[in-house]
Structure formats: structure tokens, C-alpha cells
Amino acid sequence: MFYMLLRHRDIENLNQIDTFLKEDGFEGFKKALKMDTTDVTNEVKEAGLRGRGGAGFPAGVKWSFMDNNNWPHYVVANADESEPGTFKDREIMESNPFQFLEGLAIASYAVGANAAYIYLRGEFWEVAHFLDEKIEEMEKAGFLGDNIQGTDYSLNIYTHLGAGAYICGEETALLESMEGKRGQPRVRPPFPPSQGLYDKPTVVNNVETLTSVPYIINKGADGYRKFGTEKSPGTKIFSLSGNVNKPGNYELPLGSTFRELIFEHGGGIPDGKSIKAIMPAGASSSMVVANDEALDTQLTYEDVPNVGGDLGSASVIVVDDSISLDWLINKTMDFFHHESCGKCTPCREGSYWMKKLTERIHSGEGTEEDVALLKDVATQVRGKTLCALGEFSTMAVVTSIERFPEDFAK
Amino acid sequence: MTKEVTLTIDGKEVSVPAGSLVVDAAKKAGIDIPVFCYHPKMEPVGMCRQCLVEIGRPAFDRATGEAVLEEDGSPKINWGWKLETSCTNPVSDGMVVKTQSEKAVKGQNDMLEFQLTSHPLDCPVCDKGGECLLQDLTLAHGSAESRFSFDEKRHAEKKVALSDDIWLDRERCIQCGRCVRFQSEVVGEAVLGFEERGSHTQIMTTSDPGFDSNFSGNTTDICPVGALTTAQFRFGARPWEMEATASICGECPVGCNTVLNTRRDVKSGGKIVVKRVMPRQNEAVNETWLCDKGRFANHNTDNRLLAPSTEWTDAIASAAQKLSAADEPVFVVDGSLSNEDLYNIKSLADEVGAKALCYSEAGGGALTTKSASYGKSGAGDAILVIGGNLYAEAPIFWLRAKQAVERGAKLIVATEAETRLDAFATTVVRDLKKGLEVAEEIFAKAENTVVLYSGDDALAQFCAALNPTSLIGVWEDANTQGAWEMGYEAVSDLSALKGKTVYVAGKSSLVAAALESAEFTVIQASEEANLVVGQTVSIMETSESVCVMLPSRTIAESDGTFTSAERRVQRFFSAVLPMGDSLPGYVITAQIAEKMGVTLDIDAEDIFSAFSDLSYADLANISVEESLLIGGTCYENEQGLGVMLPAKA
Known part of the structure; x- marks a missing residue:
């Protein structure tokens, strides 16, 4: 298996700077420092690297949106990893931190930022302390601070801990939280590349996205495009969980199939049960019917929608046939109600209403009308919320009722 | 000149300045889009999602930049799948908005259902x-x-x-x-x-x-x-039961436009009373706001002088006789009186060759007759706030100073004590003299300059020496400026009343001072002087020998005008029935004058026309001021925005 991101699985002690340096560490950054900043951005653009946080927006394009008439610029690494079923960024930060920091440094150089921040969810405080050490080591090695590698480029990286709110993974809520305000999404536009942190142009990229960057600069867009498909190049870490024999992170080229991931790598379904449904993007997913067509679908941004889902952050949750989906959506609704920030009406009130309905339905007290009402309320929330979280809360609800009506016919 | 943008809302074409929000553009076209969180005075946040509408934007060919046309030649419009909030979307040329389509109405109703859950x-x-x-x-x-x-x-x-x-x-x-x-x-x-x-x-x-x-x-x-x-209005009345009367706040010299909401009240023995004070929009004065001092002012005090010390005719005769008999009667007032009251008293004083004094601790009244509104101050302008405590004395002036800074004005705060304005000031000085020096420097480079001072005549002189565009005295009363305009002499020391026969009209504190020193006092007051003075009823028993008390009316009971510290003349209307046997102050004066052989007007409007180049009709003018009222409770101004006096030479 080829590792571009989880290289520590091949190389022992990669989270030690000496080892990292021996393994071509910071070569990408050094190369970038000799390049024109727009060339760095263009390389990433040509590589077709898409945001790994879930939205899949092309990273290079995002960088090129930075408003060059407004300074300073900032880069923020989104390490708020809190989608249920997602645990890839943590592994990167703990075991391959320098490659992530290198990617963050390259991104900062590309957009002319002299300060970069890593926003970590509050529960990651140990990771934050660990990263602080790594940042210091990087500084000592001459890859951070003033006049890096003899150039006139200077960069400092800071970690920032959130207070444990799912919504702060949404980039504008994250920025609000960093500014010391309530973690609630902003109205967009303006988007962060025109007005982000402290109203200054800001790139917010996911940890995994940034960790992919050094490889792109080292091997060029062409080298990166050797993996994955035309529209979804590169490799991706799949966080596999749920009813599967070997849950964990699997780095595979995009374009691998669900079947390969779940059965080849994940060891299939335990206890002789059979697969029923897949949530390809954590709790925010639609409930994909796990038929042969779905299992043979390629894991790419363009193919997963064909079977009624989204690749998202690729946190694949496997659901076997012993699970009744009325129970499962009660779980997701409990989560989304708990995490709704309360800023906009449809999410605040809708998540509460849906939670109450799923509770009632799951407890067996629900009626056919309640199921219809639940679907109606979920549909009513859709397309009207301030941010994507509200939207996400309805995905599993609507698709479960639509695609697995038997689970709600009790 | 801001560029105009033309768009179509519900089939109506409307042109609005570029940068306007869809919700405001719709309002201009006479279409009310429902809102909760949006308020025209604040940044939109798009939280409540109530104002969802369909928004379409003209399609452009990416390569050529040309508008894409439909087969029939009309511009092709791109519609997103989502509804959009009209409060956060700025207008753009050729935009098409549907607020009443099935989809938009469904979206709005969906939000309403959520709110009501x-x-x-x-x-x-x-x-x-x-x-x-x-x-x-x-x-x-x-x-x-x-x-x-x-x-x-x-x-x-x-x-x-x-x-x-x-x-x-x-x-x-x-x-x-x-x-x-x-x-x-x-x-x-x-x-x-x-x-x-x-x-x-x-x-x-x-x-x-x-x-x-x-x-x-x-x-x-x-x-x-x-x-x-x-707390004041809680469970007090239903909004639809109340009458609304335009008034002017009497608590400070800002001159905030208000509405007095009145209703007949069981708890008040069936009398019509003021239930609450609400703001009335006047963008140049108070916008749509009121400070708590003005809002929660008590208009229903029981502490009222209800009848003169004897029969009205006897009391008037007695007052006239005492004033006629006096060698040098003194007329003293304060800024709580209306212009109409002030004019009649001044006229009488002039007729009998007596002094007309206005009591004020702050000095410099003669210098403030070229003051101008500073409501629109901004970039390039400079403001000096010196002495006193603007936040407590004239809160809406304070708010406007803060807003002027936000629009780019420079603000110098020179006060001895810390104030709440410090946080917004460009420069804070804890010494008045130093403040004047700093102001001189900053004023030299500023376009319009404003001084708001609170202090004595000496301070006023220093401020006037800065030659500001506008010199505003922060008086303690609502109409002190009106007294200066009418030529009253300022007095801050009442010892001059000693042994004189005095005609005093104003607040109880002034009356008390007159009672203490004067030989005989003609009191024209609405409050019950003896209670406030802290003397016992004995003063009432012996009152006939030392004073004659004449009950006048409160602002809520009177018609008249005030002149704000910025010299805006504004009209207020009687909102409740007068208490007891009280009469309007100007009528009381006219009746005394008549006994003394001097004829004065007894109609507020006639009096106003007699001393002013303006008329009540002028004060009732409403310039084309766009209604900003979306949601919330505030009264539109239907009774007039008042008139700024021209600067005196």
C-alpha cells in the first residue's frame, strides 16, 4: 500500500524531526520558497487537490481567491475534526505532524501569510501541546520564524483550542470562535478569502488537505495526479467505522470502491451479518442503500452522488442488517440537536422537533403520520438554514425514510 | 452620487442606490417582506430566515461577459435552488426577486411554523x-x-x-x-x-x-x-386602547421626539394618564431611540398643585396688585417652561420695565445662538465634549457623538472625571484647559467643528474662542436655549431676589429658592412647592402674606414648543386633561398682565407667531424622510420634524 499522508505507517518515528528531515522532510517547503507564490498556487490548482474537510472545494482555487488589496493574510488549519466517524486528522497530527506543518507553511507562503493558526477542537488539547513542541522544533531547524531558509519570508504558526463545539468545524464559525466570539457561522458572502479572520483575507484548509500539499510541490501536479481519478486526484484517508471487522483509517487512491474499502481492507461485516446501508460522510451523510451498485461505486467526489450520497470527509460508517434505521436517525438527530448552535431558526427549532419525533418513532409510540411529519419537517429545514450543519441534520432522516421505509413501518 | 441599481420585485421595477439590501428595495416598492432579526439600523445577520425569497440574477457569458438572452430576447435569469434571505443580499442590476411565489411563501410560512413550535x-x-x-x-x-x-x-x-x-x-x-x-x-x-x-x-x-x-x-x-x-408598562395597558399624542421629551435639552400613549386608568381613579413614552422618529434628533431618563420619566405625579391659594380671580388680582406695587419686581424662570410661557412672561417684564432672568447653572447662553445640528457629523469633522457628564445629562447627544466617531469624526473628551464617552474618544484629557488646547489643534484641521460644553460662563467663553461651527450648551432643562433666544438674562445666583417681589415660574427647586429669599413671590408652578421644598403645610397657611400660588400645567397637559440645545424648535401637544384647576402658564401670565393693563395673547399658536418668524404650520413640516420602520415599535413622525433656527449674526 502506498502512503502519501500516513507515511508514518512505513517509517518509524516520523514524528521526530530528525527522522522527518532524513525522509526528505521540508523539501517541498524549500522548493516552494524558491518558487513564485502564484506558481505554488497554480501547481496545487493543477494538481486538482480538493478540500478534504467535506466540501471538496479545489484548494488551489481557494488560495487564488485571496484578496490581494487587503492585508495581512492568514491561513487557518481546520483541525476541529468532529464529524462523528471522522478520525483521520488526529492520526496525521499525532504521527506525521511535520508533513502537515510543512503543508501549512507552503500554503502560507503561497498566499503571503506571515501568521498561520491551527484551530483544534478542545478535546485535542494533548495534540495541541504536542504540535506546539513540533512547531518549536521546526523553528529551531530554521523552517519557521523570521527569514526562513535565508529568504525574506517569515512565518509563525500558532495553535488555538476550541471549546468543543461541532459547529466550529464550519469555517466561519471557526473564525468567530478564534476571534473570541460565540462559535456561530457568519452570513456568506463575504467568504473568508475576501474577509476572514479579523476581517482579513483568510484561507481555511482541512488538516488532510494541507498534508497533501508537500507531495504536490515535490512531485508536481503530474506526480500527484498519478493517483486518483481525473476529477478526484490523489489519495484520501477513509475513516472506516460501524459494523465492520477492522475499523480504522485507510489511505487509498480516490477511485477505489466501497467494496474494496469495506471488504478488502476493512475485513467485511462481523458475525456473519450482511451490509445494509452505508453512511459515506459520517453523521452528515445520506443513507446509501448498500446494494451491489453502491458497493462497486468508486469513492470519488463525482461518483458517490450517483448512489445518493456524498464523499464528504469520507468517514464511512457501515450499517449491517441488525440495525433498524429509526434507531440510527434518532442517534444522529440527538447529535445534531445537541450541536445546533441556535443562530438560525430552522436548525434550532427543526433539530429539536426532529429529535422529538425520532424519539417518539423509535420508542414505538410514533404513528404513520409522525413518520410523514418527520420527513416533512426535515424537508422544510432543507435549503433554508444559515450554514451546512442544519442541512446535514436532515440528510440521514430523509433518505432513511425514503430508502428504508420498512424500518419505519412498525 | 451613489449609483442607482434597477431590479424587478414581484413584477415591479424599482431603482435603489447600489448596495441597498433586497428587503429595503422591496420596502421602497411598497412590498413588505416579513422579518424578525433584520432592523434597518443594524447590520444584517440573516439569523431568523423569515425573509426568504427567490432571487434570480441575469446570466452572463463567461467568455464574452455579455448577458445571455432567452429566445424571446429577454435576459436569461439564473435561479438558485435555494431561497435566499432578502436582508443579507444586496441588490444588483437586472436582479429579479419573487417574494410571493409559491416557493417563497412556503419558505416564509415554514419559518413561521418553526418560530411558533x-x-x-x-x-x-x-x-x-x-x-x-x-x-x-x-x-x-x-x-x-x-x-x-x-x-x-x-x-x-x-x-x-x-x-x-x-x-x-x-x-x-x-x-x-x-x-x-x-x-x-x-x-x-x-x-x-x-x-x-x-x-x-x-x-x-x-x-x-x-x-x-x-x-x-x-x-x-x-x-x-x-x-x-x-417594568413601567408591564401589564399596564393594551396597545390598541391607548391614544398617541406627539410630544417632546422634557428631561434634557436634546429635544427627542416622543409619543405619549395615554389611556383612562382605573388605578388612577378613572383619569386619563400617560401609560408610556415612546420614541417618534426624527432622524436629525433621536432617530428611533429614546434614553431611559426620557422614557421612564414620570408624567403622572400626584405631587401637584391643584388650585391657587384662593379663588382664581382673587389670586390673579392679588398677584397683579403685588407686582404693580413693587418698585423693582423681578421675573425669574427656568428652562422647563415652553417658549409660549417664556414669551408672555418676558413681554410682561418688558412692559413693566423689570428684569427677566432665566436661572441656569450653566453659562454662556448668549454665545450659543449659532448652534447647529451635529446629527450628521462624520469624517473630516471634530467634536469637543467638555465638562459635565454627557452620558447622564444628554444621553442622545452622547449616542450621536459616539456615532459621529464611527463615521470618522474626531472626538476630544475633556472632563475631570472618567466618562462613558472615553472609550470612543480620539483623545481623552482629564483637564479642561488642556482639552481646549488639544481641541484648538484638532479643530484647525477639521471641516465642521462642534463643542458640547457643560459649565459656567467662563468655560463658554473659552469654547466660543475656538470659533466652532456649532457651540452647544448642555443645559439642565429642555428649553433653556429657548430662554436665551428670547433674550432672558442668565442668573445662577438667586441671592439677588432678596427682599424683592418676584414672579417665579418653573420647577419646584427654583420656586423654593425664591420662597427663601423673596419678600413676596408670585408662584406659577405645576408641582406642589411646599412638599418639594420640604417645608410643612404652615407655608400654605401663611402663604397669602408671602406668596400667591398659581397652578400651571405639565408638558403632557399643554400645547407649546421647546427649542433644543441645537436650536431646533419643536412642537408638543396636550395629551391628557389638565389636573385640578391648573391653567396654561401663558394664560396665567396674560391674566395677571390684563389686571396690570397689559394685553397679551392667550392662544399658544398666536403667541408663537408673535415672537417667531415661524408658524406652527412650519413646525409640522415633514421633509421627504424615508421611512425606515421595519418591525419594532416606534412611531412614524406625522406631526412634524421641527425647524432649525438660522444662526444669529
Whole structure:
């Protein structure tokens, strides 16, 4: 298996700077420092690297949106990893931190930022302390601070801990939280590349996205495009969980199939049960019917929608046939109600209403009308919320009722 | 000149300045898009999602930049799959907006249904009932039946005292954040906030004492539901039972435009009383705001002088006789009187060759007759606030100084003590002299310059020496400026009244001072002097030998005008019936004058026309001021914006 991101699985002690340096560490950054900043951005653009946080927006394009008439610029690494079923960024930060920091440094150089921040969810405080050490080591090695590698480029990286709110993974809520305000999404536009942190142009990229960057600069867009498909190049870490024999992170080229991931790598379904449904993007997913067509679908941004889902952050949750989906959506609704920030009406009130309905339905007290009402309320929330979280809360609800009506016919 | 943008809303073409929001453009076209969180005085936040509409934008060919046309030659419009909030989207050329399409109406109704799921619907006992946005929208568009299970409604605290003045009902709150944003954005005192999140989100106060702001009452106006109510009005009346009369606030010299809401009240023995004071929009004076001092002023005091010491005719005769007999009678007033009262007293004094004095601790009245409005001050301008405590003395002036800074004006605060204006000042000086020096420097480079001073004549002289565009005295009374305009002499020391026969008209504190020194006092007062003076009823028993007391009327009972410190002449109307046997002050004076062989007018409008180049009709003018009133409770100004006096040479 080829590792571009989880290289520590091949190389022992990669989270030690000496080892990292021996393994071509910071070569990408050094190369970038000799390049024109727009060339760095263009390389990433040509590589077709898409945001790994879930939205899949092309990273290079995002960088090129930075408003060059407004300074300073900032880069923020989104390490708020809190989608249920997602645990890839943590592994990167703990075991391959320098490659992530290198990617963050390259991104900062590309957009002319002299300060970069890593926003970590509050529960990651140990990771934050660990990263602080790594940042210091990087500084000592001459890859951070003033006049890096003899150039006139200077960069400092800071970690920032959130207070444990799912919504702060949404980039504008994250920025609000960093500014010391309530973690609630902003109205967009303006988007962060025109007005982000402290109203200054800001790139917010996911940890995994940034960790992919050094490889792109080292091997060029062409080298990166050797993996994955035309529209979804590169490799991706799949966080596999749920009813599967070997849950964990699997780095595979995009374009691998669900079947390969779940059965080849994940060891299939335990206890002789059979697969029923897949949530390809954590709790925010639609409930994909796990038929042969779905299992043979390629894991790419363009193919997963064909079977009624989204690749998202690729946190694949496997659901076997012993699970009744009325129970499962009660779980997701409990989560989304708990995490709704309360800023906009449809999410605040809708998540509460849906939670109450799923509770009632799951407890067996629900009626056919309640199921219809639940679907109606979920549909009513859709397309009207301030941010994507509200939207996400309805995905599993609507698709479960639509695609697995038997689970709600009790 | 701002560029105009033309768009189509519900088939109507409308042109608005570039940068306008869709919701405001629609308002201009006569289309009300329902809102809760949006307020035209604050930044849009798009939280409540009530104003969802369909927005289409013309399609452009990426390569050529040309507009894409339909087969019939009309521009091709791109419609997103989502509804958009009209409060956060700026207009653009060729935009097409549908506020009444099936999809848009469904979206708006969906939001309304969500708002109502856990709303208590206690409208019958809610102060806001009758002027509530949520109630209005529900009646207009809401479903008669709820799909939400009654048992699952969330409950929250219904009686939270945010301060002595403001109550919060957390169950009625729809988390629109208007109050929070008003305090942080408009006032700059972020004493309200949200706590908890999701469906547990609630409003809290972050200050100690709670809701520590002189502008707190405004949040009860802009609250789109009955979540915030004033302690004063709570359970006091239903909005539709009350009459609305235009008035001018008498608590300070800013001259805020108000409405007095009145109703016949059982608790007041069936009398018509003022139930609450509400702001009336005047963008040049108070916009849509009122300070708490003005809002919560007591208009229904029981401490009233109800009848003269003897029969009216005897009292008038006695006053006239004493004044005629006196060698050198003195006429002394304060700024609580209307221009009409002041004019008649001044006329009488002039006729008998007596001095007409206006009591004021602040000096410099003769210097402030070229003051001009500073409501629009901004970039390039400079403001000096010197002496006193503007936040307490004239809160809306304070607010406007803060806003001027936000628009780019320079602000110098020169006061001996720390003030709440310091936080917004460009320069803070704790020494008045130093402040004048700093101001001189900054004024030299400024376009329009304004001085707001609070102090004696000497300070006024120093301020005038700066030669500002506008010199504004922060007087203690609402109409002190009116007295200066009329030529009253300033007096701050009343020892000159010693042994004289004095005609005193004004507040009880002034009356008390006159009673202490004068030989005989003709008192024209609305308050019961003896109670306030702290003397016993004995003064009433012996009053005939030392004084004659003549009950006059309060602002709420009178017609008249005030001249604000900025020299805006504004009209107020009588809102309640007079108490007891009281008469308008100008009538009392005219009656005494008649006995003394001097004829004065007894009609407020005639008096006004006699001393002013203006007429009441001029004061009633309403310039083309765009109505900004979307939601919230504030009165549109239908009675006139008043007139700024031209600067005197």
C-alpha cells in the first residue's frame, strides 16, 4: 500500500524531526520558497487537490481567491475534526505532524501569510501541546520564524483550542470562535478569502488537505495526479467505522470502491451479518442503500452522488442488517440537536422537533403520520438554514425514510 | 452620487442606490417582506430566515461577459435552488426577486411554523399583543392548527429581571438577537449576550448591575415579540386602547421626539394618564431611540398643585396688585417652561420695565445662538465634549457623538472625571484647559467643528474662542436655549431676589429658592412647592402674606414648543386633561398682565407667531424622510420634524 499522508505507517518515528528531515522532510517547503507564490498556487490548482474537510472545494482555487488589496493574510488549519466517524486528522497530527506543518507553511507562503493558526477542537488539547513542541522544533531547524531558509519570508504558526463545539468545524464559525466570539457561522458572502479572520483575507484548509500539499510541490501536479481519478486526484484517508471487522483509517487512491474499502481492507461485516446501508460522510451523510451498485461505486467526489450520497470527509460508517434505521436517525438527530448552535431558526427549532419525533418513532409510540411529519419537517429545514450543519441534520432522516421505509413501518 | 441599481420585485421595477439590501428595495416598492432579526439600523445577520425569497440574477457569458438572452430576447435569469434571505443580499442590476411565489411563501410560512413550535402563545396576557411582529405574521399567514405536539413545547423562565427597568420572558424570545446587537452595535455597551446554544439559547445580561445602560428601554421597542418589556408598562395597558399624542421629551435639552400613549386608568381613579413614552422618529434628533431618563420619566405625579391659594380671580388680582406695587419686581424662570410661557412672561417684564432672568447653572447662553445640528457629523469633522457628564445629562447627544466617531469624526473628551464617552474618544484629557488646547489643534484641521460644553460662563467663553461651527450648551432643562433666544438674562445666583417681589415660574427647586429669599413671590408652578421644598403645610397657611400660588400645567397637559440645545424648535401637544384647576402658564401670565393693563395673547399658536418668524404650520413640516420602520415599535413622525433656527449674526 502506498502512503502519501500516513507515511508514518512505513517509517518509524516520523514524528521526530530528525527522522522527518532524513525522509526528505521540508523539501517541498524549500522548493516552494524558491518558487513564485502564484506558481505554488497554480501547481496545487493543477494538481486538482480538493478540500478534504467535506466540501471538496479545489484548494488551489481557494488560495487564488485571496484578496490581494487587503492585508495581512492568514491561513487557518481546520483541525476541529468532529464529524462523528471522522478520525483521520488526529492520526496525521499525532504521527506525521511535520508533513502537515510543512503543508501549512507552503500554503502560507503561497498566499503571503506571515501568521498561520491551527484551530483544534478542545478535546485535542494533548495534540495541541504536542504540535506546539513540533512547531518549536521546526523553528529551531530554521523552517519557521523570521527569514526562513535565508529568504525574506517569515512565518509563525500558532495553535488555538476550541471549546468543543461541532459547529466550529464550519469555517466561519471557526473564525468567530478564534476571534473570541460565540462559535456561530457568519452570513456568506463575504467568504473568508475576501474577509476572514479579523476581517482579513483568510484561507481555511482541512488538516488532510494541507498534508497533501508537500507531495504536490515535490512531485508536481503530474506526480500527484498519478493517483486518483481525473476529477478526484490523489489519495484520501477513509475513516472506516460501524459494523465492520477492522475499523480504522485507510489511505487509498480516490477511485477505489466501497467494496474494496469495506471488504478488502476493512475485513467485511462481523458475525456473519450482511451490509445494509452505508453512511459515506459520517453523521452528515445520506443513507446509501448498500446494494451491489453502491458497493462497486468508486469513492470519488463525482461518483458517490450517483448512489445518493456524498464523499464528504469520507468517514464511512457501515450499517449491517441488525440495525433498524429509526434507531440510527434518532442517534444522529440527538447529535445534531445537541450541536445546533441556535443562530438560525430552522436548525434550532427543526433539530429539536426532529429529535422529538425520532424519539417518539423509535420508542414505538410514533404513528404513520409522525413518520410523514418527520420527513416533512426535515424537508422544510432543507435549503433554508444559515450554514451546512442544519442541512446535514436532515440528510440521514430523509433518505432513511425514503430508502428504508420498512424500518419505519412498525 | 451613489449609483442607482434597477431590479424587478414581484413584477415591479424599482431603482435603489447600489448596495441597498433586497428587503429595503422591496420596502421602497411598497412590498413588505416579513422579518424578525433584520432592523434597518443594524447590520444584517440573516439569523431568523423569515425573509426568504427567490432571487434570480441575469446570466452572463463567461467568455464574452455579455448577458445571455432567452429566445424571446429577454435576459436569461439564473435561479438558485435555494431561497435566499432578502436582508443579507444586496441588490444588483437586472436582479429579479419573487417574494410571493409559491416557493417563497412556503419558505416564509415554514419559518413561521418553526418560530411558533415552542412559542408560548400567551398573547392575551402579553404586553406586545397588538403590536407584535410574530402575532401579526401569524394572523396573516400562520396555520390555524399546530403540527407540533403541545406536550413537547420547551419551557423557559418567564420572569427574569434584567434590571429594575427591563423584564425578560425567555419563553417568548425568538433569539433574533436584535437587543444584543442594539447594545453592542448601536450603543456600544455590550451588556447583553446569548448563553447556551441550540434550542437552549437564551438572552442574558453580562453586566453588574444587570443591563447597565441608559438606553435599555429601546430594546423593548425593537424586540419583535414580547420577550423584553419595561417594568413601567408591564401589564399596564393594551396597545390598541391607548391614544398617541406627539410630544417632546422634557428631561434634557436634546429635544427627542416622543409619543405619549395615554389611556383612562382605573388605578388612577378613572383619569386619563400617560401609560408610556415612546420614541417618534426624527432622524436629525433621536432617530428611533429614546434614553431611559426620557422614557421612564414620570408624567403622572400626584405631587401637584391643584388650585391657587384662593379663588382664581382673587389670586390673579392679588398677584397683579403685588407686582404693580413693587418698585423693582423681578421675573425669574427656568428652562422647563415652553417658549409660549417664556414669551408672555418676558413681554410682561418688558412692559413693566423689570428684569427677566432665566436661572441656569450653566453659562454662556448668549454665545450659543449659532448652534447647529451635529446629527450628521462624520469624517473630516471634530467634536469637543467638555465638562459635565454627557452620558447622564444628554444621553442622545452622547449616542450621536459616539456615532459621529464611527463615521470618522474626531472626538476630544475633556472632563475631570472618567466618562462613558472615553472609550470612543480620539483623545481623552482629564483637564479642561488642556482639552481646549488639544481641541484648538484638532479643530484647525477639521471641516465642521462642534463643542458640547457643560459649565459656567467662563468655560463658554473659552469654547466660543475656538470659533466652532456649532457651540452647544448642555443645559439642565429642555428649553433653556429657548430662554436665551428670547433674550432672558442668565442668573445662577438667586441671592439677588432678596427682599424683592418676584414672579417665579418653573420647577419646584427654583420656586423654593425664591420662597427663601423673596419678600413676596408670585408662584406659577405645576408641582406642589411646599412638599418639594420640604417645608410643612404652615407655608400654605401663611402663604397669602408671602406668596400667591398659581397652578400651571405639565408638558403632557399643554400645547407649546421647546427649542433644543441645537436650536431646533419643536412642537408638543396636550395629551391628557389638565389636573385640578391648573391653567396654561401663558394664560396665567396674560391674566395677571390684563389686571396690570397689559394685553397679551392667550392662544399658544398666536403667541408663537408673535415672537417667531415661524408658524406652527412650519413646525409640522415633514421633509421627504424615508421611512425606515421595519418591525419594532416606534412611531412614524406625522406631526412634524421641527425647524432649525438660522444662526444669529
